[in-house]
Structure formats: structure tokens, C-alpha cells
Amino acid sequence: xxxxxxxxxxxxxxxxxxxxxxxxxxxxxxxxxxxxxxxxxxxxxxxxxxxxxxxxxxxxxxxxxx
Amino acid sequence: xxxxxxxxxxxxxxxxxxxxxxxxxxxxxxxxxxxxxxxxxxxxxxxxxxxxxxxxxxxxxxxxxxxxxxxxxxxxxxxxxxxxxxxxxxxxxxxxxxxxxxxxxxxxxxxxxxxxxxxxxxxxxxxxxxxxx
Numbered sequence: 001x002x003x004x005x006x007x008x009x010x011x012x013x014x015x016x017x018x019x020x021x022x023x024x025x026x027x028x029x030x031x032x033x034x035x036x037x038x039x040x041x042x043x044x045x046x047x048x049x050x051x052x053x054x055x056x057x058x059x060x061x062x063x064x065x066x
Numbered sequence: 067x068x069x070x071x072x073x074x075x076x077x078x079x080x081x082x083x084x085x086x087x088x089x090x091x092x093x094x095x096x097x098x099x100x101x102x103x104x105x106x107x108x109x110x111x112x113x114x115x116x117x118x119x120x121x122x123x124x125x126x127x128x129x130x131x132x133x134x135x136x137x138x139x140x141x142x143x144x145x146x147x148x149x150x151x152x153x154x155x156x157x158x159x160x161x162x163x164x165x166x167x168x169x170x171x172x173x174x175x176x177x178x179x180x181x182x183x184x185x186x187x188x189x190x191x192x193x194x195x196x197x198x199x
Contacts, residue, residue, distance in 0.1 A: 021071045029073075029140035032198040041139050 002061045006034045008052050022051055076136035083129040090122035144194045151190030156183050 009019050009030075016030040023030075023044070032038035033048075040048065049056040069075050101115045134145060160179065167173055 021069070021074070024070075024072045025138035026073045026077075026141055028144075028195070028198075029138050032140055035199070037198040038140055038143070044139060 001039045002036060002063050003033065004059055004061075005030070005048065008054075008059065009034075023047060072136060073138045073141065076133055080129060080133035084126065087122045087126040087129055091119050091126070094122060095119040140198075144191055144198065147194035148187045148189075148191035151193065152183050152186035155186050 005019075009016070014022070016027045016034070020027045020030045025044070029038070033040060045056055045060055049059045052059060069078070098115050098118045102112045105112050105115070134142060137145075156179065159182065163171065163174060
């Protein structure tokens with residue numbers, strides 16, 4: 001699965017730590033998500049989409065990591 | 067100040083509680099061993115005293131399980147991979163040694179098994195962390 005997490009975070013000028021705090025996860029978790037090494041659960045994916053005020057499919061897309 | 071991030075909060079509380087319970091273990095162990103050596107052989111009190119350090123270990127188990135339930139899903143996945151690695155290698159090593167003992171290899175103290183498991187768990191977590199970096 002691919003995602004736009006890094007771009008969305010950069011647009012808001014948040015650090016990985018800031019995003020981690022907003023989502024209630026660790027900074028390592030954000031890093032693993034951004035590098036595409038870890039696919040989140042549906043629950044976390046929805047939480048991320050809600051935080052960015054987007055639809056889940058606007059943040060996460062099917063397919064291999066670029 | 068308490069962090070609003072539940073994972074950070076869980077990590078901090080875990081670190082504090084772990085230091086406390088393992089500190090109790092480190093303190094009670096030499097006392098228990100010392101007392102047992104004073105008491106005459108066959109005294110049932112020896113069994114009771116040598117089991118005292120197990121109490122802080124049980125407290126550490128509670129602390130660890132509480133931490134594991136409170137950290138985020140990715141951290142739990144990393145820990146799971148660490149346990150899986152540790153368990154698999156421990157099974158292979160202990161089975162191999164068991165076979166060797168059947169062939170006459172000297173019997174080893176079982177106390178090294180938990181030490182090896184903890185060491186392997188650390189390696190497993192490091193491998194998992196490296197894979198997801």
C-alpha cells in the first residue's frame with residue numbers, strides 16, 4: 001500500500017514527532033508508515049485520514065511502495 | 067508533565083515501573099540466596115525464601131503486559147517479531163542440546179534458558195526495528 005503521509009505532513013510543517021503526538025503513536029511508527037514499510041490497521045488509517053480532514057483513499061492507495 | 071501521547075505516556079510509566087520491580091528483584095535475590103545458605107538442608111523454609119525474588123518478577127510481568135497493551139500497534143508488531151525470533155531460536159537450541167544430552171553431552175543448568183530468551187528477544191526486536199527503518 002502507498003500513502004501520502006510524508007507530503008501531507010510536510011504541507012503542514014509538522015515534524016514526525018508532532019504527527020506522532022497528534023495520532024498518539026511513537027515517532028518510529030510514523031517513520032515506518034512514511035517509508036511504506038508498515039501498513040496501518042484500518043483504525044489507525046481512519047484516524048490519520050480524519051486528522052488530515054481527508055478521505056482514507058486520498059491518503060492511502062493500493063499498490064506497491066514507489 | 068504527563069505527555070498527551072498515550073504511547074509516550076505508556077513508555078515513561080513502563081520505564082519507571084520496570085526500574086522499580088527489577089530493582090526489587092536485584093535487591094531480594096542476594097538476600098534470598100544468602101538466607102538459603104544459612105538454613106539447614108531439608109528446611110521447608112528454604113523453598114519459601116528462594117521463591118521471594120519471583121514476586122518482583124511477577125510484578126515485572128504485570129508491568130510489561132500493561133505496557134504492551136497500551137503502546138501503539140506498530141510497537142506491538144515489533145515486539146511480536148522479537149518474541150517469535152526468541153521463541154523459535156530457543157526451541158531449536160534447547161531441542162539440539164536435549165538431543166546432545168541423549169548422546170552423553172553434559173547437562174546444563176536450566177537458569178541460562180530465560181537469560182538466553184531475553185537476550186534473543188533483544189536481538190529479535192533490533193532486527194525488526196532495522197527492517198522497518
